[in-house]
Amino acid sequence: MPSLDTQLTALARALDRAAQHREPIAQWSQAEPLSLAQAYQVQSALVAQRCARGDAIVGLKQAFTNRAMMQRMGVAEPVTGLLCRDMQLADGGTLDMARLFKPRVEVEVMFKLARALPADATPQVALDHLEALAVAIEIVDSRYRDFRFNANDAVADNASACGFVIGAWLPPTTDVAGRAVTLEIDGAVVASGNTAAILDHPLQALCNLARLAARDGRPLAAGSLALAGSAIDPFGIAPGQKVQARIDGVGSVGFVASGA
Numbered sequence: 001m002p003s004l005d006t007q008l009t010a011l012a013r014a015l016d017r018a019a020q021h022r023e024p025i026a027q028w029s030q031a032e033p034l035s036l037a038q039a040y041q042v043q044s045a046l047v048a049q050r051c052a053r054g055d056a057i058v059g060l061k062q063a064f065t066n067r068a069m070m071q072r073m074g075v076a077e078p079v080t081g082l083l084c085r086d087m088q089l090a091d092g093g094t095l096d097m098a099r100l101f102k103p104r105v106e107v108e109v110m111f112k113l114a115r116a117l118p119a120d121a122t123p124q125v126a127l128d129h130l131e132a133l134a135v136a137i138e139i140v141d142s143r144y145r146d147f148r149f150n151a152n153d154a155v156a157d158n159a160s161a162c163g164f165v166i167g168a169w170l171p172p173t174t175d176v177a178g179r180a181v182t183l184e185i186d187g188a189v190v191a192s193g194n195t196a197a198i199l200d201h202p203l204q205a206l207c208n209l210a211r212l213a214a215r216d217g218r219p220l221a222a223g224s225l226a227l228a229g230s231a232i233d234p235f236g237i238a239p240g241q242k243v244q245a246r247i248d249g250v251g252s253v254g255f256v257a258s259g260a
Contacts (some may be wrong), residue, residue: 008038012045015157017211018143024101027144027153036079038111040216043189046158047082056226059083060218061084061138063159063210064151065199065229078199081159083225089165089255095139103141103162105149106230107239108244109195109202110136110166113224118149119214123203125209128173131223132203137255138227139163146253164227167253176202176250177201181231185243193231197246202228 002010007030018025028034034042041107047057053125061081082141089095114131121129140148141162154160176195183191205228220226237243239259246252 003202004038008042009045011156012042012049013032015042015046015143016049022099023103024143024145026059027149028156032257034152034156036152036155039152042156043081046156047084048083050084050086055084055086057079058085058088059212059227060209060220060224060227061159061161061164061227062205063154064231065205066197066210066231066233078205078208078212078229079155079159080143080216080218081161083161083164084220087161087163089139089163090257091165091167091253093165094256094258095163097257100141100162101143102104102147103139103237103257104234105183105243105245106138106140106234107183107191107193107232107247108138108230109198109228109247109250110134110164111172111177111202111206111224111226111228112169113226114172115222117206117210117220117226118192118226119211121207121210124199126203126206127172130225132169133172133174133176133250133251134169134187135167135245136227137165137253138230138245139165139244165253165255166225167251173198174250176247179250180248182234182246182254183235184246185235185237186240186244187244191232191235195231197231198229
């Protein structure tokens, strides 16, 4: 029987092949479920394969920051995933739907760090370490068959990271507390929320991300991008749709999904 390390490496390779060839795989189904530490081991190996082909890590994302989502997924705290350079889509650009499974979008605040963020940062300390912030859309997609997975399976799959779109950068002092959030599909509002759903305040969520990043040996360095978490539940999109997200007082950002 293959060793556990061999099985974890095989899962990372299978997830990578699934993304490259658009062939979903079954979730982890060994005798023992993945532990969180093992899931992060798979995640690191998965992203390393991307980087070996020329991509590069540019930051971190945080998932399950919405307390209702945490309860549904059965997790005690948020989890993290790695953002890669080639995941970025230009504002107003076109998302290639032909390479995806069941993509969904989330409305978030994106932060860009001017200086490395310490693990024990407070919101004020975090603010002092920021270069800029912006409204962003995160595109999530699962490489597991039928979008079926538990929380640790999702971590192994890089927290379902797929892509991100960043709006215009604003000064870091821009107020993002308690801001109304809307998601529009083809001009119609399909979801709404508030930035307070992001661990009560996006800056608080950023501090939590810094803590998790340091714990996992992935500290947020100067220049890093950081997605704090979503203000809405993931919303499914279809080919041909125009997607637009807004945060009051922060701005808007969008893209078009390819296909008819």
